[in-house]
Amino acid sequence: MQYNVPDFIQEVRIVLDRNMQSDALTALSDVDTLSLEEIIRSKVVDSVRAVIMEAPKVRLGPGIPFGESIAWDSEEGIGSGYVLLPPDFLRLVAFQMTDWKKACYEAITPTDPRYAMQHSQFPGIKGNPDRPIVALVNKPVGMALEFYSCMEGAGTSIAIANYIPQPRIIEEIIHIPRLLKDAAVYHAAYLTAVTMEEIEQAQKLLDIRNSLMQ
Numbered sequence: 001m002q003y004n005v006p007d008f009i010q011e012v013r014i015v016l017d018r019n020m021q022s023d024a025l026t027a028l029s030d031v032d033t034l035s036l037e038e039i040i041r042s043k044v045v046d047s048v049r050a051v052i053m054e055a056p057k058v059r060l061g062p063g064i065p066f067g068e069s070i071a072w073d074s075e076e077g078i079g080s081g082y083v084l085l086p087p088d089f090l091r092l093v094a095f096q097m098t099d100w101k102k103a104c105y106e107a108i109t110p111t112d113p114r115y116a117m118q119h120s121q122f123p124g125i126k127g128n129p130d131r132p133i134v135a136l137v138n139k140p141v142g143m144a145l146e147f148y149s150c151m152e153g154a155g156t157s158i159a160i161a162n163y164i165p166q167p168r169i170i171e172e173i174i175h176i177p178r179l180l181k182d183a184a185v186y187h188a189a190y191l192t193a194v195t196m197e198e199i200e201q202a203q204k205l206l207d208i209r210n211s212l213m214q
Contacts, residue, residue: 003181005044005172008188012040015189019208020201040192044174047187048167051180052091055213057105059179063093063162067145070158077156080118080127082137082144086165089143093162095134099152103160104134107145118148183212 013036052060066089072081077099096103108114115135117125127133127148135146150156167174176184186209193202 001176001178001181002173003176005041005169005174008044008174008185009037009040011185012043012188012192013037015185015205016192019189019205020193020196020198036192039195040188043188043191043195044184045167045169047191048174048176048180048184049090050187051183051209051213052164052167052177055177055180055183057093059177059213060091060093060164061177061179063164065161066163067095067158067161075154077150077153080147080149082139082146083158083161084141085136085143085145086163087142088165088168089163090166091164092134092136092145093164094160095145095147095162096158096160097129097132097147097150098157098159099150100129100132100159102132104132104147107134107136109136118146180213183209186212 016036064086066086067083070081070083073079083095092105092107094103094105095107112135114133118127118133118135120126129149129151133148135148137144137146145161164177165175167176186205190202190205190209193199193205
């Protein structure tokens with residue numbers, strides 16, 4: 001969902017007022033440093049990114065579609081292939097080919113032991129329509145999502161492909177998954193408290209953020 005950044009900052013200030021000692025907040029006026037609002041603003045994007053990366057998949061929401069075309073390793077609809085990822089890709093929500101029995105919600109990387117298995121000469125240990133696997137890889141053409149694998153043949157296509165983009169502030173608007181907005185507010189408050197060296201209060205704010213992520 002779209003959220004107004006000044007409103008987000010105001011919510012963070014309210015959280016800080018409720019959870020920090022008043023002298024810690026007023027101390028900013030006594031030093032030659034950034035204003036409280038500027039400190040909070042500098043934490044907004046990092047906070048949204050952090051909660052998106054750590055959240056359970058059920059809190060991510062539907063995401064944004066991707067995958068306009070498929071590159072097959074051999075013949076269309078047989079075996080593995082890959083889909084180029086958008087430049088602003090942050091986290092996979094779901095991916096499924098039309099002949100798969102289920103979707104993939106998590107992607108492995110080349111360092112995962114399962115990745116080497118996808119290139120084995122023994123087909124039984126590779127991903128298949130009953131237990132598919134996807135992997136985030138860096139190719140010469142850019143970041144891609146490899147999928148393993150398909151058996152249906154020509155006409156096999158993408159059934160589901162959704163992702164969460166990197167958060168950005170554009171014209172004072174930032175996109176945050178609806179179920180993660182409150183957690184992002186508390187994460188920004190936590191980072192602000194750390195910057196202000198209010199470590200005890202920061203830990204309390206982090207604990208609240210963690211409870212909101214469950």
